[in-house]
Amino acid sequence: MYLLVGMGLPLAAQEVTPELRNDITEVVAADVAGRLQRLGRGLGDAFNRQVFVETLAEGLRSGRVAEDIGGTRCPMAADIANGVLKRFEPRDFDVEHALARIGELAALPAPVTDEEKEKQWAAYMQLYDRMAAAYRPVLRLREAEKEKQILAANRRRPGVVVLPNGVQMQVEQGDDALADINRGTREIGVAFYTRTTRKMDFAELPEPIRRMSEHIPPARSWTFWVPAESMTRLNAEKQQRRAEEKQRREELMQQLSGPQQNFYDSQPWSSKKRRPAEKAPEKQPEPMLKIKIWKDDANAPVQTLPDVVQDML
Numbered sequence: 001m002y003l004l005v006g007m008g009l010p011l012a013a014q015e016v017t018p019e020l021r022n023d024i025t026e027v028v029a030a031d032v033a034g035r036l037q038r039l040g041r042g043l044g045d046a047f048n049r050q051v052f053v054e055t056l057a058e059g060l061r062s063g064r065v066a067e068d069i070g071g072t073r074c075p076m077a078a079d080i081a082n083g084v085l086k087r088f089e090p091r092d093f094d095v096e097h098a099l100a101r102i103g104e105l106a107a108l109p110a111p112v113t114d115e116e117k118e119k120q121w122a123a124y125m126q127l128y129d130r131m132a133a134a135y136r137p138v139l140r141l142r143e144a145e146k147e148k149q150i151l152a153a154n155r156r157r158p159g160v161v162v163l164p165n166g167v168q169m170q171v172e173q174g175d176d177a178l179a180d181i182n183r184g185t186r187e188i189g190v191a192f193y194t195r196t197t198r199k200m201d202f203a204e205l206p207e208p209i210r211r212m213s214e215h216i217p218p219a220r221s222w223t224f225w226v227p228a229e230s231m232t233r234l235n236a237e238k239q240q241r242r243a244e245e246k247q248r249r250e251e252l253m254q255q256l257s258g259p260q261q262n263f264y265d266s267q268p269w270s271s272k273k274r275r276p277a278e279k280a281p282e283k284q285p286e287p288m289l290k291i292k293i294w295k296d297d298a299n300a301p302v303q304t305l306p307d308v309v310q311d312m313l
Helices: 018-046 049-062 075-087 095-107 114-155 228-257 308-312
Strands: 002-005 009-012 160-162 168-176 183-188 195-199 219-226 289-294
Touching: 018 049, 018 075, 018 095, 018 114, 049 075, 049 095, 114 160, 114 168, 114 219
Parallel strands: none
Antiparallel strands: 002 009, 160 168, 168 219, 183 195, 183 289, 219 289
16 A cells, blocks of 8 residues: 655555645644643743753654653653654654744744634644544554564464464463453553453453354463454454345245335335445554453462563564
């Protein structure tokens, strides 16, 4: 999948276009300039603008999230720089142009009337929505590439077993039954994932895991990596099965009653006949799912297994 830009050279879909790069730069500048204006108004003479801007510039130019913002000259600016670098890949926006635009936007007078505020907000949201719509697919494709690397590295790790449907599994030795689980953690994706620790039972596990239960031994805990391809194949099988069942029903009805045409479908005013075909939106790859599950027992706490995601990234 490629996009043609510039002088006709191909740009990989995992990379941003020049237009998207400009939009990200403007979003960064607008966000930070707004924060800068509010800090200036709130702190008054106590606000050292020069130190703030210098610390912000150092953080953005480094391209790395600062682990100790308290050790910087201006922790507020370091925290804002961290927020930008967590939201956007450093290679995806023009740092120097963003810094220049921050100065320009922060120097503009703040909107006074409600109408001015609404107009400024509407313009920003239009910019942000356009940027987000183009940026999310790029991030998802990059994440899919990282998932492939992680799954490949997993296959080389001792103790990781690949089940017949592609789900990867690692177990902690024990004799608990999979059906008796009641605790679990769930991680979605690689670059941006959420984790929850909560009660979990067998019925809540993804279907690719439940279908492989006969291949899953008793253990103290189980860790599964469910590739997007496993769920995609499962959904395709379900759709194929539904289509075959529908075809069999239609053939049976035709045998029983003969070919018939629905009265409403044959009328010129039929909405079914006049409704234009809608193109299905292009589906983005689903994120990989990582689940760790166990039977809760205060006398035998579950060992935390090495996390291949952290090893890789």
